[in-house]
Amino acid sequence: MTLVSGWGRFPVVDSELLRPRSFEAVGEAVAGCAGAVARGNGRAYGDAAIGASRTVAMTGFDRVRSFDPATGRIRLEAGVLLSDLIDTFGPRGFLPFVVPGTRFVSIGGAIAADVHGKNHHCEGGFGRYVESVLLRTGQGEVIEASREQNSDAFFATIGGMGLTGVILEATIRLRPVETGWIRERVISASDLDAAMRALDAGDSATYSVAWIDCAAGGSNLGRALIYLGEHASADELADGADRFPVGKDPGLAVPVDLPSMTLNRYSIRAFNELYYRMGARRAGRSHLVSLYPYFFPLDSISAWNRIYGRRGFLQHQCVIPEQGARDVLGEILDRVSKRGDASFLAVLKKLGQGDGILSFPLPGYTLALDFPLKGDILNFLDEIDRLVVAAGGRLYLAKDARQSRATFETGYPALKRFSAIRRSLDPAGNIRSKLSQRLFDEV
Amino acid sequence: MTSRKTVLVLGGSSDIGRATARAFAKAGYDVQFAGRDVAVLEPDAADLRARYNVECSIFKFDVLDTASFDGLVGGLPALPDVVISIVGLLGAQENAQSDLAHATTIMRSNYEGPSLILGLFAEKFLARGNGTLVGVSSVAGDRGRASNYVYGSAKAGFSAFLSGLRARASSSGVHVVTVKPGFVRTKMTEGMKLIGPLTVEAPVVGDAILQAVERKTDVVYVSGKWRLVMLIIKTLPEAIFKKLKF
């Protein structure tokens, strides 16, 4: 057995880790086993990518099957990383339509979590650009599923957290781009109302996201920097500039677990003050930035999860429906700023309708916060959950390690339909993760 | 327009073979893949075509079937610019100690076959006046160790063959590269205890081979740390070395 954990390093669980080399071996790894689940690149924070008894690592499957430069349609194995896709096809003028905040996720992981990017409010999630998947179900069949064919399995697999089976391959559409540069405009907002107004005004921008200073309270509560972005065209580049910038490997690494002392209310407050002021100085003007720092600001420091110390950390990402969001978000941020131990920066973003049956997004605002795992944090987050549920919101499964079954069931009303499809694909219950054991009615 | 260069990868279906082919295709080389099981190579060939828009063809090659070598060399549609032998077999030393057939297979897979095939290409390259030959040998060939001297001795033979060939070709336009990866995380080493800081991933080896070809390096230790480790191991007096059972 091997100790396995997600990016947040909590929980750490014993699970047999297998690295199959062929699709047949994937089948064997899943068959006749009391609970296996696929694992991509392990960037889910909690327990989604840990098998109840066996974890099937998929990153060895990293081949591109075919690519059509006329349509941007690409067929690939599920273990290909988005970073690989960007580095390989970016210079050829194609990027994924949707990328999350780190590029080190696999295609399988991006589909299974139906990941959202800074463009969800207008362009939807990763799943929208998936045309079909080759799925190895718990029952042992290998099926091709699309909007037309096996459509129940298709919509349950998008956002289905690996619970419908193992995605072996997928056909997705890539976005044609002229350059690898983003025209960015920063807006500074002095409080939550201004931040939400700026995000609403950014509805027509392709990309938009707000970084909130969650240490600020009182009249500064919810002060934020809003980053809007558009793909830059070739004629916007300065003469001699590379049409496609090169993505550097993370140079700076956090070599050891920092003592949890490093993150305290003073260091966080000082950092955020500086960050806000530097951003506010740039506000208004627009300028070109490489896609790498624009989309993946955290990727420049590898193993940054060690900043939170050995015990790990929790991310809390909720989405609140538009109606009444202002009050709930204000209440959450107020409680967080009074605690003073939350993340350096919180992320606030607008989402649109999700595509999969169990997809996280719904039209509204999503707030993501990191908390070091200590003290009464679990109780605190339970209280926040009550606010979220009361407002008709839900939590993101790819970031979750601790929500209660009740919170989950109320937040995801389509769960019954999902479970029925799952049972039909896997009557014996071969596919099971630590997350599904925790949140679904199963042992 | 300059025509593209071509690389022939012998033993293409190994992890290092795949990674090396990718590194060269990315740099714009057309790829000739050769391996024992041509069906296994097809997905990797498709991968290179789709990713890098290069030509990629597949050839059958069995390192133990030396009688087929002339046919392979003569049958290629174009003489490649670079030939890389990644073929090798770790085998099981414990079996090889008494099972002569197994010992023979290890010796032939790591020394006889790779040397003979590169030797054939060397004649063609020397006649043409250019080309690069790359042999993936091993740090295990630098000194025989108690735990794997069957494999190590074959690699030692291969390393000696390469250095001799390099000396012979030195005043021609032909260059010979010896690659000594240390621990690489691959199928071959799965389940083995590898020392983390001395272990690299296959793509690192692929990039190192490409760089060595382009810079005309003679001998490459993929991770620089190995050069030092092997220097120490090579200079230990035999009286001490023989007591180390590693």
Ligand SMILES: Cc1cc2nc3c(=O)[nH]c(=O)nc-3n(C[C@H](O)[C@H](O)[C@H](O)COP(=O)(O)OP(=O)(O)OC[C@H]3O[C@@H](n4cnc5c(N)ncnc54)[C@H](O)[C@@H]3O)c2cc1C
């Ligand atoms: C710094 C950082 C920033 C992030 N930002 C965002 C963001 O902006 N938006 C967002 O949506 N997410 C974000 N995430 C979360 C991340 O995108 C998702 O957790 C994603 O699923 C991780 O992909 P992975 O390949 O690492 O999958 P893993 O973490 O290994 O697995 C995640 C889930 O996918 C399933 N899975 C993986 N591969 C397969 C397969 N082949 N077949 C079936 N199921 C599979 C697993 O079972 C598991 O349920 C972020 C994560 C980090 C660390």
